[in-house]
Amino acid sequence: AVDNRLLDEEETLAGHSILDTLPRYVLYDVNKPEGFNLRRDVFIRMASFIHHMNKVSDYQWILVLPPWHRLYHWRSSNLVQDCLPWSLFFNVDSIKKSTPVVELHEFFQMNGLRPLDAQVTLQDFNVKSFEQYPDFSDKWEVANCKDRVQKEFWNLNNLTFTKSLCISFQGISTLLADIVQELQPRTIIFDHAELALHNYYGGQEYWMIRKSMQFSKNLHEIAKEFKNRNLKQDYLCAHLRRRDFLYGHPSDVPSINDTARQIKEKLILLNIKTVFVATDTSKTEVEELKNYLQPYQMFKFEADKKTLNNFLDGGVAIIDQIICSQANYFIGTSKSTFSFRIQEEREIFGLPIETTFNSFCGDNIECTQPTKWRLVE
Numbered sequence: 001a002v003d004n005r006l007l008d009e010e011e012t013l014a015g016h017s018i019l020d021t022l023p024r025y026v027l028y029d030v031n032k033p034e035g036f037n038l039r040r041d042v043f044i045r046m047a048s049f050i051h052h053m054n055k056v057s058d059y060q061w062i063l064v065l066p067p068w069h070r071l072y073h074w075r076s077s078n079l080v081q082d083c084l085p086w087s088l089f090f091n092v093d094s095i096k097k098s099t100p101v102v103e104l105h106e107f108f109q110m111n112g113l114r115p116l117d118a119q120v121t122l123q124d125f126n127v128k129s130f131e132q133y134p135d136f137s138d139k140w141e142v143a144n145c146k147d148r149v150q151k152e153f154w155n156l157n158n159l160t161f162t163k164s165l166c167i168s169f170q171g172i173s174t175l176l177a178d179i180v181q182e183l184q185p186r187t188i189i190f191d192h193a194e195l196a197l198h199n200y201y202g203g204q205e206y207w208m209i210r211k212s213m214q215f216s217k218n219l220h221e222i223a224k225e226f227k228n229r230n231l232k233q234d235y236l237c238a239h240l241r242r243r244d245f246l247y248g249h250p251s252d253v254p255s256i257n258d259t260a261r262q263i264k265e266k267l268i269l270l271n272i273k274t275v276f277v278a279t280d281t282s283k284t285e286v287e288e289l290k291n292y293l294q295p296y297q298m299f300k301f302e303a304d305k306k307t308l309n310n311f312l313d314g315g316v317a318i319i320d321q322i323i324c325s326q327a328n329y330f331i332g333t334s335k336s337t338f339s340f341r342i343q344e345e346r347e348i349f350g351l352p353i354e355t356t357f358n359s360f361c362g363d364n365i366e367c368t369q370p371t372k373w374r375l376v377e
């Protein structure tokens with residue numbers, strides 16, 4: 001931990017403030033309803049911004065990993081799923097090798113409970129004028145706040161701010177550097193960080209950061225045990241995203257009957273006898289699918305009490321993703337970031353592309369297959 005006395009007194013060393021020698025911190029948060037796998041993507045954009053800051057600024061910049069907090073899709077109401085550290089799900093040491101990051105509790109150890117220098121709420125530019133004069137240029141400007149500004153991040157009432165402003169923002173995440181340049185904060189939090197886009201989606205830096213986002217060893221271990229017990233043979237993994245996708249993307253989600261038909265078609269073609277299903281759907285639909293898939297064997301990961309209590313809904317979803325990323329063949333749900341992340345993982349493993357970039361089509365729809373985002377070294 002940093003010596004707080006030094007921070008408070010702003011002593012000078014050879015003409016430089018001690019503050020100049022200390023790292024500076026960026027915190028961020030994402031639009032509340034967004035799910036886990038979109039958030040993983042926003043991390044890459046923010047990490048890319050931190051890499052940029054460390055190239056262009058005189059200070060050392062560190063990204064604070066936002067705790068995982070009560071996500072909308074985590075449905076086990078009997079579990080407390082608040083303020084979870086990244087180390088529960090990820091190998092943070094691996095992330096640290098690519099990007100300077102700290103967990104929130106580590107940040108508190110360094111910064112104490114001092115207010116953050118700035119809170120910046122990002123927001124869209126006015127959509128009406130955008131429709132009249134479409135303008136895709138990168139830009140930002142201080143503006144009146146459109147929506148309610150978040151007062152309490154992650155329910156932590158001890159996280160306060162000296163200054164708070166709203167900024168209309170359109171552009172890539174490295175454009176945030178201009179805001180930092182203007183405000184000169186030592187600590188800053190960006191809300192709605194999802195509005196900052198990728199610097200270069202699918203480029204070298206993207207993959208370097210993406211590769212570092214390895215899941216925790218514990219979760220890998222549980223997935224391995226499940227595979228050793230149930231999936232000793234070749235298997236196809238199907239990710240069926242249903243719940244809100246049934247009405248959000250109805251033309252991409254087949255009925256259970258047609259899902260089984262599409263899976264069987266592949267099993268015959270590939271001469272595979274076993275299916276692993278990852279899904280957010282109900283037990284009833286899972287049973288229905290199992291019946292339709294007969295005589296093929298269908299497996300689904302069901303967490304025991306201990307696993308669920310320790311790793312929560314987020315951990316169970318990751319175990320599903322790990323098992324799918326190691327399958328002989330993968331079929332995902334179109335437009336689901338849950339499926340996209342599995343495809344990326346399979347690219348990192350170097351699995352043949354034709355076994356990875358496949359998705360279900362809605363009933364009686366000839367759909368296009370997903371874009372092949374190939375790994376770039």
Ligand SMILES: C[C@@H]1O[C@H](OP(=O)(O)OP(=O)(O)OC[C@H]2O[C@@H](n3cnc4c(=O)[nH]c(N)nc43)[C@H](O)[C@@H]2O)[C@@H](O)[C@H](O)[C@@H]1O
Nearest residue numbers: 033034035036037038073278279280316317320336337338
């Ligand atoms: C419509 C949009 O959909 C987007 O979802 P989408 O990209 O699929 O993917 P995610 O952003 O991860 O959100 C979906 C969440 O639902 C659960 N879930 C989905 N599929 C599975 C599965 O196969 N197994 C398990 N165990 N859990 C699953 C899991 O908690 C996952 O993080 C959301 O990010 C947006 O917020 C928005 O709701």
